[in-house]
Structures are given as structure tokens and as C-alpha cells.
Amino acid sequence: MKKFLLTAFLIGTFSLSYAQSDYYNDYRRSISDVNWQNVITDLVLSSVQAKQIYVLNDRYRDYDTWNRVYVVDPGRWRGDRYSELERILGREKYLVFKKKYYRGQNPVIVYGRSKNDYKNYKKYRKEQDKYYKERAKQYKKEHKHHGHDHWD
Template identity: 80%
Template sequence: MKKILLTAFFIGTFSLSYAQSDYYNDYRRSITDINWQRVVTDLVLSAAQANQIYALNDRYHDYNTWNRVYVVEPGRWRDDRYSELERILGREKYILFKKKYYRGQNPVIVYGRNKNDYKKYRKQQEKYYKERSKYYKKQHNHHDHDDWD
């Protein structure tokens, strides 16, 4: 029995750390996929804005520093990062940034295609439709009985 519990523990730990590293890899790609010096030039950013962006990009220089913040909710990095980026750039330049570097999509969505997020979304969607169909069946049955009164 101890071997089974120990094996389950290691599998659970491994799969959790694997999921965490997927999120961290997305985080790193959100920084390395873009030439930030070009962003600064294209959007005509001030020296202060450029420094804030570089500081934002260097905030979590390795997995351990990132994981200390996002261990409980790893997908939160996207909202945190891009709301901070929007604050630095300002609304208008942030929209230009999205159009040019993310083809108009929200960067949170671009780096939100993590397989774990998809599974979570699907599970929530299935639950929603199951509850909705129960509600409609109940309503439909209720109305059928009203006709007999």
C-alpha cells in the first residue's frame, strides 16, 4: 500500500511541476518572442517607459522566482504581465502594440493556449451545458403540467 501511495504522490508531483513549467515556458516566450528594442522604437516610447518594460521583462529571471509568485495560480501571470504592460504603454499605444505584435489578439489569449487551461475551460463548459439542459428540461416539464390544470 505504501508503494502505491508513494507512486501516486510522485506522479502527482511530477504532473503538477510539468504543468507549472508549461506556464513558465509561456511566460518566457512572451518575452523572448518579441524584439523589445523594436517595440520601443516603433511606439516611440520615452526612456522611462523603455526602462519600465525592460524591468518588467527582468522581473522573474528564473523559474524559482517566478514560481514563488505563481505557484498557486500559474495562469495569473498573463493578466498580471499584460495589465502592467498596458499601464506602462498607455491605452492607445497598448492597442497599437497588440495590433502589430499579436495580430490584434489579446496577448493573454495568445499565451493562454496552455493545454491545462483548455482542459479546465472544457470541463467548465461541459458543466455549464449540463446544468443548462437540466434547467430547460425542468422548465419544459413544468409547462407541460400547467396545460393539464
């Protein structure tokens, strides 16, 4: 059983890191695909807003810092990033940004369309569910007291 759990954990870890890197690549593209200087000029943003955007864009400079935050739910970066952008720009300018740079679509959807995103997310969730079920079984087994199972 221990070998099975170790094997499942290692497979899950390698698969997870592949899926995680796809999410991280989408995150990086969401920054690099946009000319932020043009956004700042087009939307007539204040210097404070411009600085906040640059700080937001530099928040996770590498995979490790990004992964520490999004390891459990890698798709969450989209909602976090774009709600923060909306806060910085204000609702009206955010809508203009969205219309001009994402053809009116929600940026969360735009960067949720990578060819591997949904497939990897499903695989990731399935592996996570399996891993946590195995952990729960192991925990139950380890915490039985004198034939009495606290979980029943």
C-alpha cells in the same frame, strides 16, 4: 491511507512541475518572441517607459523566482504581465502594440494556446482539487473531538 496520500502528492508534484514548466516556457516566449527595442522605437516610448519594460521583462529571471509567485495559479502570469504592460504603455499605445505584435488578439489568449496549456491546466486543476479534498478529509478526521464533528 498515508501511502495513498503520499503517492498522490508525489504524482501531483511531478505532474504539476511539468505543467508549470509549460506555463513558464510560455512566459519566457512572451518576452523573447518580441523585439522590445523595436517596440520602444515604434511606439516612441519615453526612457522611463523603456526602463519599466526592461524591469518587467527581468522580473522573473529564472523558473524558481517565477514559480514562487505562480505556483498556485500558473496561468495568472498572462493577466499580470499584460495588465502591467498596458499600465506602462498607456491604453492607446497598448492597443497599437497588441495590433502590431499579436495581430489584434489579446496577448493573454496568444500565450494561452500552447498545445499542452489547456490539457495541463485541466490535469493540474483536477489534481489540485483531488489533493485538497484529501487534505480536507484528513483534516476533518484529525479534528474530530469526542465523536463530535465540527464540520457537520
